[in-house]
Amino acid sequence: MNANMRGIRAIYLFEMARFGRTFWTSLLMPVVTTSLYFVVFGSAIGSRMTEVSSVPYGAFIVPGLMMLTMFTESISNASFGIYMPKWTGTIYEMLSAPLSPLEMVVAYVGAAATKSVIIGAIIFATAHLFVDIQVAHPLLMAAFMLLMAVTFCLFGFIIGIWAQSFEQLQVVPLLVVYPLTFLGGAFYSLSMLPPAWQTVTLFNPVVYLISGFRWTFFGQGDVGIGVSMAAVALFLTLCLGVIFWVFRSGYRLKN
Amino acid sequence: MQPVLSIAGLGKTYKSGHEALSGVDLTIDKGEIFALLGPNGAGKTTLISIVCGIVTPSAGTVTVAGHDHVQGYRAARSLIGLVPQELHTDAFEKVIATVSFSRGLFGKPRDPAFIEQLLRDLSLWDKRDAKILELSGGMKRRVMIAKALSHEPEILFLDEPTAGVDVELRRDMWAMVRSLRDRGVTIILTTHYIEEAEEMADRVGVISKGRLILVEEKHALIKKLGRKTLTLNLAEPLAAVPGELAEWRLELAGEGHELVYEFDSQAEATGVPSLLRRMSDIGIAFKDLHTKQSSLEDIFVGLVHDTKAEQPA
Known part of the structure; x- marks a missing residue:
């Protein structure tokens, strides 16, 4: 029997409809936060900073801002998507459907990643209202964005399966991902830190992701693009591995 | 099939x-x-x-x-x-x-x-x-x-x-x-x-x-598992089941107005005709009688009760 494409479609559309119910807030939220960041960092602070390695500060923060929002949105959307059916009990239907685990992941992660990419694009468009941005490698940038959205949605999916309460659902995005992203060079270059802190920061995995994304914009980053790509591939493989194990063992899905 | x-x-x-x-x-x-x-x-x-x-x-x-x-x-x-x-x-x-x-x-x-x-x-x-x-x-x-x-x-x-x-x-x-x-x-x-x-x-x-x-x-x-009960409404109440009827293991109900006999309807000899004959011999009269087939519920309760008794938790 072939893949259950109709099943994937049903879940994908269900998830997109869920986002659709909060369409305007989903749309306005990134516009408002982006504008706030630009007012605070771009205008208030940025006017004193001028340039970071020959890139105007206002433009410099755009990739970091996009990543910061996309990371948190990806995780919260994907984790919520799979946590809700677990919480309400409607998961019984997915588990009893002729749907492979891979198809289930494709549907949930696909929908959440779609939303993340849309939000990323909105931030990108909003940023144009404030600063002039030239993207050096547009195709790579789009690919990077997509890859980040998928990877963090996979990560969110794992959190959604692991979580047993709404509190746990919030813990990882708020207490781990948000600080790591903030400290991962979203709004500054590593070269602006004292050498000791530069070394510490290199242990933060998010540094490599943000640096890679910034590279697609300006052709330069804190670390080489090859290192960033390797970090992305590693994180993606790790998430896929965990998900494979989850479905193999039935962990927190089938008792 | x-x-x-x-x-x-x-x-x-x-x-x-x-x-x-x-x-x-x-x-x-x-x-x-x-x-x-x-x-x-x-x-x-x-x-x-x-x-x-x-x-x-x-x-x-x-x-x-x-x-x-x-x-x-x-x-x-x-x-x-x-x-x-x-x-x-x-x-x-x-x-x-x-x-x-x-x-x-x-x-x-x-x-x-x-x-x-x-x-x-x-x-x-x-x-x-x-x-x-x-x-x-x-x-x-x-x-x-x-x-x-x-x-x-x-x-x-x-x-x-x-x-x-x-x-x-x-x-x-x-x-x-x-x-x-x-x-x-x-x-x-x-x-x-x-x-x-x-x-x-x-x-x-x-x-x-x-x-x-x-x-x-x-x-x-x-x-198969169902049992029947025969209830006899007596003309005169009894204080106890008479000794002559002991072999049927009857029960007295309704403040002595009813005699209840439980029997296996599939058995060769249900014991009903002989019981009625013996009662007539010793002079116990009845006004009415009815039989009742046990329901699935009775069977079920009996079965589950039995397994519970066999395997104490």
């Missing part, structure tokens, strides 16, 4: 060490209504959950119309519809959307005409655009049934379908089950309402402490 469902050596031990099922063998024929009876916690829901793919078994195999439920899970699950015991619904979804969603989830092409007929059959058509959270409990139950039937399954599992359901819905549900059976759908229902099994089932299985202790055609079961 090839069975539509065969279960062999099925066992489930939860991580907590609780053994929910043990060595269950069961074969269900196409088009029958099978009732699985058992007290709460006997393993009914675990059994259904394993067949439907929600719980992974610890041991044993399940074959659905020739498809192994692990190797051939797509084919197997496509044939099965499940109405779970709890009302699990997406509160913010509209009725028609959630039912159409289920059809898609099971890989069936869209068929608005079929969905319309299904909703009409379940008296849900007028509520098709209502959000599920606006519905009453009984209506939600109907939505669950519509979801389970949306992909035209050949086997329908109803887990405690009438628990907490009003009389009208229960009657509708019974009528629906019969019409599904007429279309060739196999129905497996769990219940602890014996009258439900007695009313609808072709065969009955009794499960207790994770073991299937009995599977029997319903009428045969009532006949």
Whole structure:
């Protein structure tokens, strides 16, 4: 029997409809936060900073801002998507459907990643209202964005399966991902830190992701693009591995 | 005839060490209504959950119309519809959307005409655009049934379908089950309402402490295990059962106005004629008499009680 494409479609559309119910807030939220960041960092602070390695500060923060929002949105959307059916009990239907685990992941992660990419694009468009941005490698940038959205949605999916309460659902995005992203060079270059802190920061995995994304914009980053790509591939493989194990063992899905 | 469902050596031990099922063998024929009876916690829901793919078994195999439920899970699950015991619904979804969603989830092409007929059959058509959270409990139950039937399954599992359901819905549900059976759908229902099994089932299985202790055609079961009681309304009350009648082991009831004799209706000699003769000999007169066949409920309570006595928890 072939893949259950109709099943994937049903879940994908269900998830997109869920986002659709909060369409305007989903749309306005990134516009408002982006504008706030630009007012605070771009205008208030940025006017004193001028340039970071020959890139105007206002433009410099755009990739970091996009990543910061996309990371948190990806995780919260994907984790919520799979946590809700677990919480309400409607998961019984997915588990009893002729749907492979891979198809289930494709549907949930696909929908959440779609939303993340849309939000990323909105931030990108909003940023144009404030600063002039030239993207050096547009195709790579789009690919990077997509890859980040998928990877963090996979990560969110794992959190959604692991979580047993709404509190746990919030813990990882708020207490781990948000600080790591903030400290991962979203709004500054590593070269602006004292050498000791530069070394510490290199242990933060998010540094490599943000640096890679910034590279697609300006052709330069804190670390080489090859290192960033390797970090992305590693994180993606790790998430896929965990998900494979989850479905193999039935962990927190089938008792 | 090839069975539509065969279960062999099925066992489930939860991580907590609780053994929910043990060595269950069961074969269900196409088009029958099978009732699985058992007290709460006997393993009914675990059994259904394993067949439907929600719980992974610890041991044993399940074959659905020739498809192994692990190797051939797509084919197997496509044939099965499940109405779970709890009302699990997406509160913010509209009725028609959630039912159409289920059809898609099971890989069936869209068929608005079929969905319309299904909703009409379940008296849900007028509520098709209502959000599920606006519905009453009984209506939600109907939505669950519509979801389970949306992909035209050949086997329908109803887990405690009438628990907490009003009389009208229960009657509708019974009528629906019969019409599904007429279309060739196999129905497996769990219940602890014996009258439900007695009313609808072709065969009955009794499960207790994770073991299937009995599977029997319903009428045969009532006949085989059923006992009859003869009640004699006496003309004059008695203070005690007379010694001459000791061999029948009678009981005195109704403040001495009734003599009750319990007997096996299948036995060669029921003992009824000889009892009446002896009573007439010793001069005990009666005004009236009636006999009563024990119900499935009496049998069930007896069976489960026996297994409890055998395996003290």
